[in-house]
Amino acid sequence: MTTLDLSRMSLNQATTQNWPMAETIDGCARAGVGWIGVWRHKAAEIGLAETARRIRSAGLRASSLCRGGFFPAATAEERRQRIDDNRRAIDEACELGAPVVVMVAGPGPDRDLDGARQMVFDGISALVPYAAERGVRLAIEPLHPMFAGDRSVVVTLAQANALAARIASPAVGVAVDVYHVWWDPQVYAEIARASGSILGFHVSDWIVPPPDHVLGRGMMGDGVIELRRLREAVDAAGYDGPIEVEIFNQAVWDTPGEQVLALAKERFLSEC
Amino acid sequence: MTTLDLSRMSLNQATTQNWPMAETIDGCARAGVGWIGVWRHKAAEIGLAETARRIRSAGLRASSLCRGGFFPAATAEERRQRIDDNRRAIDEACELGAPVVVMVAGPGPDRDLDGARQMVFDGISALVPYAAERGVRLAIEPLHPMFAGDRSVVVTLAQANALAARIASPAVGVAVDVYHVWWDPQVYAEIARASGSILGFHVSDWIVPPPDHVLGRGMMGDGVIELRRLREAVDAAGYDGPIEVEIFNQAVWDTPGEQVLALAKERFLSEC
Numbered sequence: 001m002t003t004l005d006l007s008r009m010s011l012n013q014a015t016t017q018n019w020p021m022a023e024t025i026d027g028c029a030r031a032g033v034g035w036i037g038v039w040r041h042k043a044a045e046i047g048l049a050e051t052a053r054r055i056r057s058a059g060l061r062a063s064s065l066c067r068g069g070f071f072p073a074a075t076a077e078e079r080r081q082r083i084d085d086n087r088r089a090i091d092e093a094c095e096l097g098a099p100v101v102v103m104v105a106g107p108g109p110d111r112d113l114d115g116a117r118q119m120v121f122d123g124i125s126a127l128v129p130y131a132a133e134r135g136v137r138l139a140i141e142p143l144h145p146m147f148a149g150d151r152s153v154v155v156t157l158a159q160a161n162a163l164a165a166r167i168a169s170p171a172v173g174v175a176v177d178v179y180h181v182w183w184d185p186q187v188y189a190e191i192a193r194a195s196g197s198i199l200g201f202h203v204s205d206w207i208v209p210p211p212d213h214v215l216g217r218g219m220m221g222d223g224v225i226e227l228r229r230l231r232e233a234v235d236a237a238g239y240d241g242p243i244e245v246e247i248f249n250q251a252v253w254d255t256p257g258e259q260v261l262a263l264a265k266e267r268f269l270s271e272c
Numbered sequence: 273m274t275t276l277d278l279s280r281m282s283l284n285q286a287t288t289q290n291w292p293m294a295e296t297i298d299g300c301a302r303a304g305v306g307w308i309g310v311w312r313h314k315a316a317e318i319g320l321a322e323t324a325r326r327i328r329s330a331g332l333r334a335s336s337l338c339r340g341g342f343f344p345a346a347t348a349e350e351r352r353q354r355i356d357d358n359r360r361a362i363d364e365a366c367e368l369g370a371p372v373v374v375m376v377a378g379p380g381p382d383r384d385l386d387g388a389r390q391m392v393f394d395g396i397s398a399l400v401p402y403a404a405e406r407g408v409r410l411a412i413e414p415l416h417p418m419f420a421g422d423r424s425v426v427v428t429l430a431q432a433n434a435l436a437a438r439i440a441s442p443a444v445g446v447a448v449d450v451y452h453v454w455w456d457p458q459v460y461a462e463i464a465r466a467s468g469s470i471l472g473f474h475v476s477d478w479i480v481p482p483p484d485h486v487l488g489r490g491m492m493g494d495g496v497i498e499l500r501r502l503r504e505a506v507d508a509a510g511y512d513g514p515i516e517v518e519i520f521n522q523a524v525w526d527t528p529g530e531q532v533l534a535l536a537k538e539r540f541l542s543e544c
Contacts, residue, residue, distance in 0.1 A: 107480070111498050117457070146418040148455035149480040149496045159457045183420035185389070185431045208379070208421040210485055224421045226383050 071123030
């Protein structure tokens with residue numbers, strides 16, 4: 001069994017939504033957590049340059065920038081605007097030194113799922129040259145199928161893998177988030193298939209029953225996900241990068257950042 | 273395009289939870305809805321024999337009995353009890369003249385998904401001789417992956433098809449419920465693969481965003497599911513049996529049964 005140490009732990013800011021950007025950086029540094037998964041709206045609190053400066057001077061690194069994507073839209077003009085916004089996200093990742101932008105596909109503008117999925121392929125394809133020039137990689141993150149109507153028409157790792165294979169660029173890979181994929185009978189086969197193109201791994205837990213559609217994730221160990229098995233599968237597929245703790249949960253958001261981070265460190269080691 | 277008429281419509285009683293059994297039968301007869309998807313706890317209201325008698329005398333037929341399943345459990349004794357209860361469900365289906373018992377797999381007793389899935393295979397396999405002798409078929413219904421933790425470790429049609437293929441009995445097939453499978457990139461391929469073993473087809477809709485984890489289904493046409501495309505795919509796979517309207521939704525439950533049935537008839541024809 002591979003052992004895990006804290007050097008791979010990253011705090012994704014979705015876990016500590018109410019912790020201001022600057023305090024989050026200081027808090028991670030104090031806690032010995034060397035990575036931070038940055039959200040665009042959090043970096044905007046103090047500005048991108050200041051965020052980048054503080055991350056560097058605290059000795060931290062950005063594991064990813066969240067998030068790009070949201071490609072499907074009703075008109076060509078809207079789809080063009082979404083692609084422009086994704087180019088800005090790539091620029092921001094550059095400035096932060098984040099190697100990866102996490103791509104959430106977005107929902108369809110109507111009932112045509114195939115059409116929306118094609119728009120995702122077109123959108124990511126359009127970004128590839130821009131990302132490759134800047135040395136930023138795009139991680140397609142399949143979301144849980146319960147988000148197919150409101151957040152992402154990409155809902156399985158098989159689908160994300162197929163999309164990445166079709167785009168066939170070293171700048172494009174996948175992000176594996178346990179919350180989104182744990183239920184999938186194909187998940188271990190698809191993690192193995194993703195070998196070499198896993199660009200991120202996110203942990204949280206699935207609480208039974210889920211307390212909320214969006215803010216229902218649990219702290220690692222509080223739910224039913226086979227966390228260690230999934231982490232070892234991702235390791236076995238060759239991924240040795242940072243592992244982001246990403247917990248969307250109102251009760252976690254209402255807890256002081258330092259406390260959340262202390263518990264996350266403990267559970268990261270005992271459960272993942 | 274295949275046209276649909278009301279002769280295929282069935283009212284699954286999950287749609288009208290607060291409508292008493294006897295009134296539901298009379299209401300369906302008055303509305304010209306010839307099929308009813310019976311739930312065990314509803315039949316228990318007036319007793320099985322009386323339910324069967326009233327269904328026959330109203331000129332209706334039971335399209336299915338809901339539900340069997342819930343096989344995984346922590347101990348062998350509990351698993352045996354679950355199988356016994358499923359045998360009783362098969363007996364009840366016989367008495368009602370329902371050709372099919374809908375099988376919901378159940379959640380696992382712990383984090384071991386593979387283990388729980390094996391218990392589902394073992395449980396259904398144990399029932400096959402009993403069901404076959406009585407001429408009742410078992411429809412494995414994959415539930416939406418958001419129910420993997422609390423209701424069903426069988427979460428995709430691919431998985432249900434594989435399970436049915438592994439059991440390899442004419443007494444075992446699958447039920448396709450649009451709410452559970454609409455998001456799946458493989459759904460059309462898997463519907464085609466299920467040709468000859470589709471034992472039921474259920475309609476409702478996926479509201480954006482979902483109002484509730486369990487009671488969040490919408491009336492056909494109120495959500496984003498490509499209903500007609502799915503219905504035509506199921507037709508093309510050779511299924512020509514009853515189509516159950518099955519809507520778990522508190523607001524629908526709070527509406528008088530006659531009104532729900534009237535709207536369901538309208539939407540069945542305009543949307544499915």
